[in-house]
Amino acid sequence: MESMRQRFDAGSGYLAACTLGLPADVTRDAVRRDLDRWAVGGASAPQxxxxxERARGHAAALLGVxxxxxxxGSQVSVFTGLAAASxxxxxxxxxxxxxxxxxxxxxxxxxxxxxxxVPLDALAxxxxxxxxxxxxxxxQSxxxxxxxxxxxxxxARDAGARVLVDTTQATGWMPTTDLxxxxxxxxxxxxxxxxRGAAFAAFSDRALAELTPYAAGWYSGADPWASCYGPALFLADDASRFDVSPAWHAWAGAEAALGFAAALDMHDVRRHDLGLANAFRERLGAAASDSAIVTWADGDGADLAALTAAGITASGRAGRARVAFHVWNDDEDVDRAARALGR
Structure with a gap:
């Protein structure tokens, strides 16, 4: 992972992948090309x-399907909403x-x-x-x-129950191909x-059969260009029946970002991210963990304020300070954050 930092314009002191990721060079360049193409009238729907479709392939590789x-789609809650409505x-x-x-x-x-x-450890x-x-x-966020x-x-399998799992805080730093x-x-x-504005979901055979595409539109047909108008309902046979009309400019960047991530060895990424996270936990006097996200009680926000004052981008959630270590971070970030907290 030593060569990763140079792929990002920022990175040093940025411990907020769990809030908002940083674009790699290929993603930045793709977004700029898209803007330039759009500005001169060169963008088109078929493009x-x-x-x-290329991004769909990368997403499939990341989920092992x-x-x-x-x-x-554009948001996780829309996919969850389809399950709830069904x-x-x-x-x-x-x-x-x-x-x-x-x-x-x-x-x-x-x-x-x-x-x-129920508590997470009591879920099963x-x-x-x-x-x-x-x-x-x-x-958990x-x-x-x-x-x-x-x-x-x-x-769930023993009980005949269905399973919905959100990997937003997992896919990208750990393997998620065997869920x-x-x-x-x-x-x-x-x-x-x-x-932001590029989301995806993987459907099992059971989900394809049982869930209703209540958000169906022109992009839900096997050929979106042949399903632009009623009165007929056009639905693809596969999971694309659950597609919503794509936010084009978001997907221009998402194609590059997902391709970048799909080309990485997620086992290597996990080792790197966990190594940094656990090194930081050691400086805090906390036990090692299996998460790249480190949180601790910070009810008054004093620790988050100290990190911010030291030029570190972190976050706070539910009365806890929260930092995350990813491919653009290194040992210097661990030391810098620990010193900001007097550790």
């Missing part, structure tokens, strides 16, 4: 569609207490579903024969905790460092 399993009245949904709203709120908004919230045990879906983040995927998957889930949702603007 953007081709970009989107075929491109036909992947739908593209659930039977009164269905039980099991969520993690304090999980990110995008994998919780759509179920609550239905008003006629039974939504239970909370699944019963009455559970219709388990919805959780692989890596507020705490950085990593879920025990194997136990949750096994419990058994009916719906895997991810936004690409954090660890994948794409422009």
């Amino acid at each position: 953007y569609s081709a970009m989107l 075929e491109p036909s399993r992947v739908a593209t 659930a039977p009245r009164g269905a039980e949904i099991v969520c993690v207490d304090g999980d990110f709203s995008s994998v919780v709120a759509p179920f609550l908004a239905r008003g006629d579903l039974r939504v239970r919230h 045990d909370a699944v019963t024969g009455d559970t219709w879906m388990v919805s959780y983040s692989l890596v 507020a705490t950085g905790e990593v879920a025990d995927v194997a136990s949750v998957t096994a419990a 058994e889930a009916d719906l895997i949702v991810c936004h690409a603007y954090k660890w994948l460092s794409a422009p």
Whole structure:
């Protein structure tokens, strides 16, 4: 990972991949080319569609599925909303207490579903024969905790429950190619460092059969250019039936960002990121962890203020200070952040 920092215009002191990623040189250049092309009237819808399909392929590689399993969109909550809208009245949904709203709120908004919230370490045990879906983040946004995927998957499989897993805080720094889930949702603007407005989801056979594409539009057909007008409903046979019309300029950058990430060895990225995160935990006197996100209690915001004053970009969530280490960071960032906190 030593050569990675030069691929980013910034990086030193930037410990906020969990909030907003930094564009690599290829992503920056792709966005600039798109702006220049658009400015002179050279942009076209077919060009953007081709970009989107290449990006779909990269997303599929990052999730370990075929491109036909992947739908593209703009927000995680929209994909979660499709699952919530498709659930039977009164269905039980099991969520993690304090999980990110995008994998919780759509179920609550239905008003006629039974939504239970349990601690992350109790998630697998909370699944019963009455559970219709388990919805959780692989890596928790507020705490950085990593879920025990194997136990949750096994419990859901034994109970016949469906599984929705959000990998927004995971894909990009750790491998996410072996997840058994009916719906895997991810936004690409954090660890994948794409422009905001590019999200994707992977659908299992069960999800393809059971979920309804309530957000269907012209881009939900097998050939979007042949499904621009009614009165017929045009739906693709594969996961692209869940596509929404793409935010073109976001996907111009996302194609490059996802391609950049897909070409990396995620095992190497995880080793690098965890090495830095655990070195920082050691300076704090905390135990090692399996997460690239480091959080600690900071109720008055004093530690976040100290990091900011030292020129470090960090964040605070749910009464905790939060830093994240990624490919553009190195040992100097660990030392700089620790010294800012008097460690």
